[in-house]
Amino acid sequence: MKIAVLGTGYVGLVTAVGLANTGKHILCVDKDLGKVEKIRQGISPIYEPGLDELLLANLERLEATSDTAGAIKAADVIIIAVGTPFDGKHIDLSYIRQAAGEIGEAIKDSNEFKVVAVKSTVVPGTTMDVVRPIVLEHSGKRDGEVGFAMNPEFLREGNAVEDFLNPDRIVLGVSSEKTGSILQEVYNGYRNSTIIMTNPTTAEMIKYTANSFLALTISFSNEIARICENLPGVDSEEVFNGVIHDKRFSPIVRGERIIPQLATYLRAGIGFGGSCFPKDVKALRAFSEDLQVDGQLLNGLLHINRTQLEHVFKMGLHHFNGGGPLKRIAILGTAFKPNTDDVRESPGVKLAQMAIERGYSVAVQDYIALQNTKELLGSEADYYDDPLEAIREADVVYVTTIWPQYKAVSDEDFEKALQPHAIMVDTRSHFKNRAAKKWRFRIGVGN
Numbered sequence: 001m002k003i004a005v006l007g008t009g010y011v012g013l014v015t016a017v018g019l020a021n022t023g024k025h026i027l028c029v030d031k032d033l034g035k036v037e038k039i040r041q042g043i044s045p046i047y048e049p050g051l052d053e054l055l056l057a058n059l060e061r062l063e064a065t066s067d068t069a070g071a072i073k074a075a076d077v078i079i080i081a082v083g084t085p086f087d088g089k090h091i092d093l094s095y096i097r098q099a100a101g102e103i104g105e106a107i108k109d110s111n112e113f114k115v116v117a118v119k120s121t122v123v124p125g126t127t128m129d130v131v132r133p134i135v136l137e138h139s140g141k142r143d144g145e146v147g148f149a150m151n152p153e154f155l156r157e158g159n160a161v162e163d164f165l166n167p168d169r170i171v172l173g174v175s176s177e178k179t180g181s182i183l184q185e186v187y188n189g190y191r192n193s194t195i196i197m198t199n200p201t202t203a204e205m206i207k208y209t210a211n212s213f214l215a216l217t218i219s220f221s222n223e224i225a226r227i228c229e230n231l232p233g234v235d236s237e238e239v240f241n242g243v244i245h246d247k248r249f250s251p252i253v254r255g256e257r258i259i260p261q262l263a264t265y266l267r268a269g270i271g272f273g274g275s276c277f278p279k280d281v282k283a284l285r286a287f288s289e290d291l292q293v294d295g296q297l298l299n300g301l302l303h304i305n306r307t308q309l310e311h312v313f314k315m316g317l318h319h320f321n322g323g324g325p326l327k328r329i330a331i332l333g334t335a336f337k338p339n340t341d342d343v344r345e346s347p348g349v350k351l352a353q354m355a356i357e358r359g360y361s362v363a364v365q366d367y368i369a370l371q372n373t374k375e376l377l378g379s380e381a382d383y384y385d386d387p388l389e390a391i392r393e394a395d396v397v398y399v400t401t402i403w404p405q406y407k408a409v410s411d412e413d414f415e416k417a418l419q420p421h422a423i424m425v426d427t428r429s430h431f432k433n434r435a436a437k438k439w440r441f442r443i444g445v446g447n
């Protein structure tokens with residue numbers, strides 16, 4: 001079986017490499033010749049832990065090419081993993097439409113049954129109402145002569161390889177039984193995973209619902225944290241801990257309590273960022289509005305996320321009491337989360353922008369995202385690799401990304417580097433297990 005993956009972005013490439021790792025022959029297609037060349041050399045064009053190694057190990061089964069038509073003709077299954085640019089409200093399906101048109105043209109003269117699977121995150125209905133008609137029109141084929149599927153991805157950036165190799169579930173939204181069995185063969189290397197077989201529109205809805213639910217949990221936690229901050233002696237971490245120990249949340253199995261990973265989303269923070277949650281929740285909200293669904297939750301969670309940044313920023317200004325004007329702000333962490341160099345919708349970058357707009361001098365530090373940060377902030381910030389250097393002249397320091405390296409820095413070292421009047425705002429409860437300090441303020445704690 002040959003599989004063509006159209007688009008070698010983060011989703012496409014991890015999918016291609018992950019499937020190659022189960023012995024499948026993969027054609028990685030991208031119009032960007034630079035990316036194609038890199039993949040041929042075994043170098044990943046994106047940063048994702050473990051991806052370079054896995055790419056190299058599977059190079060013999062990965063054929064990178066910019067010949068889209070050739071790859072589609074050679075493949076039994078064509079996975080669409082192209083980008084869906086966002087205008088702030090709706091996702092733009094131009095690349096999806098273009099890919100569908102190219103697939104239709106390329107399979108015109110083929111008598112084989114091919115499956116077209118959408119992996120890009122798309123609003124419900126896209127696979128059957130946009131992709132299918134375009135493919136059929138361009139190929140001149142009839143319904144049933146081509147298989148259609150929606151196969152959403154549930155990869156977390158920074159963990160994508162691990163998530164792909166150990167999937168918790170594989171959702172296959174298929175247009176027919178035949179399509180379903182071909183896709184099951186695609187994933188037959190992942191025998192221990194639960195396969196959820198459904199129709200394409202349900203699969204599309206599963207993806208949006210999963211991300212909106214996680215984003216909702218984050219915003220819910222941040223609203224609860226804001227309430228706790230008004231209650232002296234109340235720590236939201238303790239509140240959430242009390243909630244998590246409800247056995248409907250964390251069941252006791254053979255005498256042992258199982259704490260679900262979801263509990264990690266139930267904590268105060270600076271709000272969610274990245275390329276998925278903000279975009280997916282906004283796209284679902286717009287979709288829901290178009291359907292004239294009477295609902296406020298998606299709006300509400302987005303509102304909390306937007307205002308959380310401002311809230312966190314003000315927290316620093318409120319606690320600063322330097323006996324002089326506040327001049328310099330340091331931001332520790334500009335990646336939207338650890339183990340990635342991605343700064344899209346990153347709270348750390350947004351906080352830096354907020355500080356710059358208000359005329360403060362700004363120092364930013366990150367372990368791998370500085371280059372991408374520079375592209376956004378340019379000469380308006382000073383850049384540091386070392387957190388202790390970044391905070392030296394700052395009046396207020398915000399810890400914005402949960403890089404584990406920060407935990408390796410002792411409070412004594414922080415204290416030595418900080419000016420005597422400077423304060424630190426722990427926007428992620430990263431140092432919740434450390435003793436209270438007069439210079440450190442933690443989010444979600446009443447005082």
Ligand code: UGA
Pocket residue numbers: 121153154155156157158211214218264265266267269270271272273274275276277336337
């Ligand atoms: C998210 C989902 O977790 C994946 O399941 C999904 O496949 C992916 O989107 C996608 O649609 O492609 P990702 O954006 O990589 O993955 O990152 P998460 O680890 O879920 O974090 C998203 C944002 O929420 C980050 O800004 C993170 O810092 C923030 N977050 C996370 C919090 O603010 N608080 C938390 O407790 C957890």
